[in-house]
Amino acid sequence: MPGITREEVAHLARLARLELKDEEVDHFATQLDDIIGAVARVSEVADQDVPPTSHPLPLTNVMRADEVRPSLTPEQALSGAPAQEKQRFKVPQILGED
Amino acid sequence: MTDSTIIKLTAAELAAKIAAGELTAVEVAEAHLARIEAVDEKVHAFLHIDREGALAQARAVDEKRERGEELGPLAGVPLALKDIFTTSDMPTTVGSKMLEGWIPPYDATLVARLRAADVVILGKTNMDEFAMGSSTENSAYGPTGNPWDLTRIPGGSGGGSSAALASYEAPLAIGTDTGGSIRQPAAVTGTVGVKPTYGAVSRYGMVAFSSSLDQGGPCARTVLDAALLHEVIAGHDPMDSTSIAAPVPPVVEAARSGSVQGMRVGVVRQFRGEGYQAGVVQRFDEAVELLKELGAEIVELDCPSFDLALSAYYLIAPSECSSNLARFDGLRYGLRTGDDGTRSAEEVTSLTREAGFGDEVKRRIMLGTYALSSGYYDAYYGSAQKVRTLIKQDFDKAFEQVDVIVSPTTPTTAFPIGERADDPMAMYLADLCTIPTNLAGNAAMSLPCGLAPEDNLPVGLQIIAPVMKDDRLYRVGAAVEAAFVEKWGHPLLEEAPSL
Numbered sequence: 001m002p003g004i005t006r007e008e009v010a011h012l013a014r015l016a017r018l019e020l021k022d023e024e025v026d027h028f029a030t031q032l033d034d035i036i037g038a039v040a041r042v043s044e045v046a047d048q049d050v051p052p053t054s055h056p057l058p059l060t061n062v063m064r065a066d067e068v069r070p071s072l073t074p075e076q077a078l079s080g081a082p083a084q085e086k087q088r089f090k091v092p093q094i095l096g097e098d
Numbered sequence: 099m100t101d102s103t104i105i106k107l108t109a110a111e112l113a114a115k116i117a118a119g120e121l122t123a124v125e126v127a128e129a130h131l132a133r134i135e136a137v138d139e140k141v142h143a144f145l146h147i148d149r150e151g152a153l154a155q156a157r158a159v160d161e162k163r164e165r166g167e168e169l170g171p172l173a174g175v176p177l178a179l180k181d182i183f184t185t186s187d188m189p190t191t192v193g194s195k196m197l198e199g200w201i202p203p204y205d206a207t208l209v210a211r212l213r214a215a216d217v218v219i220l221g222k223t224n225m226d227e228f229a230m231g232s233s234t235e236n237s238a239y240g241p242t243g244n245p246w247d248l249t250r251i252p253g254g255s256g257g258g259s260s261a262a263l264a265s266y267e268a269p270l271a272i273g274t275d276t277g278g279s280i281r282q283p284a285a286v287t288g289t290v291g292v293k294p295t296y297g298a299v300s301r302y303g304m305v306a307f308s309s310s311l312d313q314g315g316p317c318a319r320t321v322l323d324a325a326l327l328h329e330v331i332a333g334h335d336p337m338d339s340t341s342i343a344a345p346v347p348p349v350v351e352a353a354r355s356g357s358v359q360g361m362r363v364g365v366v367r368q369f370r371g372e373g374y375q376a377g378v379v380q381r382f383d384e385a386v387e388l389l390k391e392l393g394a395e396i397v398e399l400d401c402p403s404f405d406l407a408l409s410a411y412y413l414i415a416p417s418e419c420s421s422n423l424a425r426f427d428g429l430r431y432g433l434r435t436g437d438d439g440t441r442s443a444e445e446v447t448s449l450t451r452e453a454g455f456g457d458e459v460k461r462r463i464m465l466g467t468y469a470l471s472s473g474y475y476d477a478y479y480g481s482a483q484k485v486r487t488l489i490k491q492d493f494d495k496a497f498e499q500v501d502v503i504v505s506p507t508t509p510t511t512a513f514p515i516g517e518r519a520d521d522p523m524a525m526y527l528a529d530l531c532t533i534p535t536n537l538a539g540n541a542a543m544s545l546p547c548g549l550a551p552e553d554n555l556p557v558g559l560q561i562i563a564p565v566m567k568d569d570r571l572y573r574v575g576a577a578v579e580a581a582f583v584e585k586w587g588h589p590l591l592e593e594a595p596s597l
Contacts (some may be wrong), residue, residue, distance in 0.1 A: 004468065015471075018425070018455070021447040030267045031522055033121035038523050042481040044489065052483030053490055055310045055340075056296045056539025056565075061467060062339040076203035080431030081376060091429045092446040093436050 004033045104129035106268040109323040110271060111174045111293030116174040118165065118167060120314055122155035123174030125168040127218050130176045132594075134220065134267045137597045141393045142242045143262040145181050147221040148188050151471055152176065162216065164524040171326055171350075173216035173559070178268035180259050181222035182229055183209050184303040192239040192305045193225040193255075195431050196454035206303020207335045208272065208314055220268055223258030226458045228423065229276055230305045232256050232528035233518070234283075241515055243244045246285060246555055246594050253283025258299045259317050261288040265597055270327050271317040276308050277509075278532025280315050281544035285507035285558020290324045290575070291317045293532075295565050296539035297342040297536045299446050300335035303590070305498055309340075311411075311536045319591060321545060325353035326569070329461040344566060352569035356576025359393035362576070364500035369531050370403040375430035375510040377550025381557040382506045385547040389504070389574075399503065403488035407534040412526060413482035414467045414537070423459065461522060479577045492539045492575040497564045502561075502574050505531050508560030535562055543571040556590060 009029040013020040020028070072088045083090040099575055104126055115121040138144055151365040154576055180427050184190050185200035191197045205213070212219060226236040234242040234257025244252040245265040252261040256273035260283035271278035275293035284291025292315045299314045306312060315594035316327035330370070332346040365386060370379060427449030428434040429443065436449035455463070469478040496503060509530050518525040535542040540562055559578065563570040583589055 008468075012467050012471075014448075016467045017424075017444070017448045017451050018460055018463065019445075020460075026459075028461060030463060031461060034523055035412065035461075035465060036468070036478075036525075038410045039478070039482075040108065042406055042413060042485050043477045045406070045481060046486050048484065050487050051486040052480060053486040054483055056490070056537075057340060059340065059343070060562070070418040071330045072203050079203050080200050081426060082432070082434035083437070084170045089430050092441055093441045094443045 004029060004036055101132050103513045105133050108320050109187045109269040110317060112175050112318070113450060116159065117163070117169055119505060121160035122416055123218060124153060124527050126174055126222070127152050127156035129174055133351050137265050138267060140248055141245055141261050141265045141267070142240060142264060143178065143223055144379050145191060145193070145224050145239055145256045145258070146188055146219045150220065151187055151445055152220050156341035156543065159216045159218070161539065170215035170330070171269070172330055174218060175270055176218045176268050178218045178223045178259055178262035178271040178512055179219050180256050180273050180559070182225060182272070182274050182305050182468065183272065183359070184221070184305070185209055188222055188228040190222070190231070190264070191239070193227040193239065193458070194454065194459070195238045195372055195516050196345070196426050198433065199433060204303065207300035207337055208331050209303065210565060211331050217270070217330065222255070223271065224270065225258055225261055226255035228305070228419070229255040229274055229279055229312070229461050230458045230462055230471070232278070232282055233515070234258060235515060235519055235534050236456055237324060243515070244512045245597060246288065246512065249365040250514050250555070251286065253286040253512065256283045256317065260284055260289050263287065263289045263317060263319050264426055264594060265589060269319060270323060272314060273317045274304060274312055274314045276311045276415060278529035280317060281507050281532050281542060282528055282559065284317060284544040286512035288556030288594065289317060289319055289320055290389040290543065290545045291315070292324050292328060292543045292571060293535065293541065294328060294332060294568050295342070295541040298332050298339050298346070298541070298568065299412060300338045300341050300567070302335055302337040306422040307552060308415040310418060311415060313536070319512060319589070321579045322353040323571055325349040325572045330347070338511050341371040342566065348567060349572045352572035356580060358389055359576045361394045361502065361574065362397055362500040363389050363394045364399040364496055364503040366401050366404065366496070366503055366505060368397045368401050369505035372469035373509050373527055373530065374506065375550060375552070377552045378506050378508070378510060378557050381548040382559065385559045385578065386480055386504065388578065391582060392577055399498050399499065401492035401496060403485060403492045404534050405466060407489055407537060408526060410482040411533045412465070412536060413478050414486065416462040417469045417479050418466070420463045420470065423463055426454065457594060486537045489534050493534070493538045493540060493564070502542055502570050505560045505562070507531060507560040511550045511553055511555035511557060518563060531560055539565055541565070541568040541571055543575050544576050547578070547582065548590070549593065
């Protein structure tokens with residue numbers, strides 16, 4: 001099982017939307033390498049004919065009738081927003097210059 | 099009755115005295131608020147104390163009683179609530195800077211049930227950030243101290259809840275258990291903690307860490323108190339699609355009738371060996387002897403897949419966390435950092451998450467992102483789910499032979515604050531005995547079984563029951579608790595130093 005490199009950690013941070021500082025990348029690379037090395041044993045059972053369990057209970061999708069029900073008011077829904085305008089969430093620009 | 103007497107009463111005793119008019123709910127709330135004021139600066143069990151709200155709830159209970167209305171089984175009893183449940187009248191921070199000061203627009207189902215049962219909520223308790231940790235050192239608001247020794251950890255992630263019980267700041271508390279976060283703090287603080295069967299208590303309004311593992315449950319100083327709280331919070335909730343639509347097992351009845359006569363009790367070979375403190379093993383062995391004396395039959399069991407449980411857990415939980423925590427993007431609620439008008443939403447999200455999350459959360463998000471990435475998915479996440487199947491099969495086979503399984507709750511007693519802070523793998527070992535249960539969805543309890551001779555700190559006995567057989571935990575737990583209290587001459591907590 002491969003170890004984890006500093007470059008991979010930087011890549012993971014980008015994928016996970018974490019703006020890590022250089023020293024944090026070094027710190028996490030060492031720790032993640034240790035952890036992955038320790039947990040890699042699970043692959044010892046990978047070849048076995050074992051069905052995976054994703055959840056302790058058998059789950060079925062829950063549907064309800066398409067009826068209007070009481071819900072949060074716009075004021076309640078927006079109450080935790082970092083910024084709002086005209087009863088909407090105000091977010092930073094989504095599209096870049098190009 | 100003096101404040102110092104009131105705070106030592108159990109929840110069952112308090113409820114009975116309030117119902118009989120021997121104490122008012124306001125007197126009880128005031129006694130606990132005074133205790134919090136006196137000791138919480140040292141313990142730091144609470145992140146938020148709702149003095150006015152608690153007194154208003156208590157007054158409402160007293161008025162209800164005066165009007166002759168029927169009171170719930172825990173009416174007027176104070177409770178400390180882990181800061182992971184949404185509360186519409188108090189902040190919910192989940193121990194993180196990401197949600198500092200956030201007041202949710204709705205109550206969690208569990209909170210609504212507590213309010214409906216007239217339980218008095220004193221405030222919100224400290225926890226490892228987003229419930230990730232085994233020591234409450236990962237809280238963005240500073241660590242909680244263990245009332246037995248304030249330089250040691252009170253367990254995690256629900257260290258605040260268990261410390262509030264052990265320091266007599268509250269007779270009841272609520273925790274959540276993803277890999278042991280109710281039972282491990284209970285063990286190291288000398289209190290009782292129960293992880294109900296997965297799906298037995300609603301997760302609606304409980305901030306999600308790892309959805310297939312997270313389970314809310316009761317924390318208390320006695321087995322009966324935990325059972326009384328269990329009955330208040332458990333039961334089907336249509337707002338939670340993973341909630342079990344079945345009657346709540348008769349846990350209070352089981353706690354009142356406590357007996358192990360004729361029960362088959364399993365001891366798993368994999369729950370001992372390297373990494374277990376000698377004093378913990380000694381107290382556990384004595385508890386097994388006690389079970390024998392009480393009429394139980396002890397059966398040795400082999401559950402070979404348990405050796406891989408920790409590894410599977412540290413792939414599954416981070417994977418689910420990396421997905422669940424994607425919602426903290428700084429756009430709709432919580433912290434927003436770096437929005438100076440020149441940066442894109444993506445840049446603001448990255449800067450916000452960097453500023454808002456602590457190291458353990460970042461570590462797990464990256465670990466989960468790695469385990470779920472296309473090149474490694476089968477080797478890590480897929481294999482971990484196969485291990486989960488094997489663990490479930492081990493439990494199924496074990497429960498064909500026994501009624502319950504017992505083990506130490508934790509391999510060691512409370513370790514010093516800071517000792518494992520830079521060694522995540524050492525920290526993860528604290529949940530060695532509790533994790534298999536979360537992976538399989540079983541019910542489990544931790545209760546005190548003595549002090550380790552080498553450090554005079556509490557040791558926990560874990561009892562594990564099959565899915566939806568939570569009543570067995572209380573039946574066995576109550577019998578063991580009664581026998582220990584008789585042997586010691588008092589509850590274990592009375593040996594804790596005064597604060």
